[in-house]
Amino acid sequence: MKRMGVIILCIIIVVFIVVLVEKDNNKYPYIGKYECPQNNTILILDKNNNYTIINNLYREAVYTKGKYSIENNNMKLMLKKGETVSYPKEYIEGKIKGDRIEFNKFYEKHVTFYLEK
Numbered sequence: 001m002k003r004m005g006v007i008i009l010c011i012i013i014v015v016f017i018v019v020l021v022e023k024d025n026n027k028y029p030y031i032g033k034y035e036c037p038q039n040n041t042i043l044i045l046d047k048n049n050n051y052t053i054i055n056n057l058y059r060e061a062v063y064t065k066g067k068y069s070i071e072n073n074n075m076k077l078m079l080k081k082g083e084t085v086s087y088p089k090e091y092i093e094g095k096i097k098g099d100r101i102e103f104n105k106f107y108e109k110h111v112t113f114y115l116e117k
Contacts, residue, residue, distance in 0.1 A: 031045050064079065
C-alpha cells in the first residue's frame with residue numbers, strides 16, 4: 001500500500017513540474033535565436049526583453065545590444081544610446097509572422113529573420 005502511495009506522489013510531482021515548465025515556455029513565446037540568410041545576421045531575443053544583433057558581414061562580428069518590445073505582433077528594437085552610429089534612428093520596427101520576423105527598414109533594407117529550430 002505504501003508503494004502505491006509513493007508511485008502516485010511521484011506521478012503528481014512529475015505532472016506539477018511539467019505544468020510549470022510549459023507555463024514558463026508559453027510566457028515567452030518569442031525568445032530564441034533568429035537567423036537572416038539574406039545578410040548573415042543573427043538576432044537573439046531573451047526573456048528579459050534584451051536583444052543582441054550579431055552582424056557577420058565584416059571581418060569581425062559587430063554586436064549591437066538593446067531592449068525590445070512586442071505589442072500585437074509588432075516588434076520594436078530600441079538601440080542603446082551610443083550604438084546608433086551605424087543606424088540613423090533610435091529604433092527598428094518589425095512584424096512577427098509565425099516563426100519569422102520581418103523588418104522593412106533594417107539598416108535600410110527589407111529583411112526576414114527565421115527562428116532556428
